[in-house]
Amino acid sequence: MSSEEKKKIKRRDFTPICVYCTPEEKESIKEMASQAGLPVSEYLRRLGLLYRPTSVMDYQKVDDLLKVAADMGRLGGLLKWWLSGEAPVLQTREGRQIRMNESTMRTLLARVDTTNRMLQQLSRQILDLKKNEKITGAQE
Known part of the structure; x- marks a missing residue:
């Protein structure tokens, strides 16, 4: 996929993933995303794609x-x-x-x-x- 094609596609066009957490966990995630300078969605996506759990x-x-x-x-x-x-x-x-x-x-x-x-x-x-x-x- 070329960079032009990537620019045309918006993240909102994709399917979201729901994550259940407590209100405290949600606030903590929002705070960490803010500290990283990222929206919560991008912060969680990066964590999810980079983390490799030990099998x-x-x-x-x-x-x-x-x-x-x-x-x-x-x-x-x-x-x-x-x-x-x-x-x-x-x-x-x-x-x-x-x-x-x-x-x-x-x-x-x-x-x-x-x-x-x-x-x-x-x-x-x-x-x-x-x-x-x-x-x-x-x-x-």
Whole structure:
């Protein structure tokens, strides 16, 4: 759109957005807009277009990543314990006993592999979120 076309279009031709607030909040917004030398509408539009809230998804992915990393640490500890020859029997939370033999170790190593893939997938998702955040932030 050229600058001439932009001049012809008036803001009043567009659809307004209603924001519900208390009378005190409204006065506070008016005061801040005045201090910025802007009409309330322009002040709120600029705030709305420039503000980039942190995605809740980011925090969820990081939390998932930390849980998987903790699992990896526990699995690594079990493997080290078994290799040292000091762990002939493991006790589960339910009270069952598991003998550490080759079959158990193969199962454990398969779980380590699965967990490692989960770590990689979660890491990629977090990186993708950050890349998208940078791309959308740069364009606007």
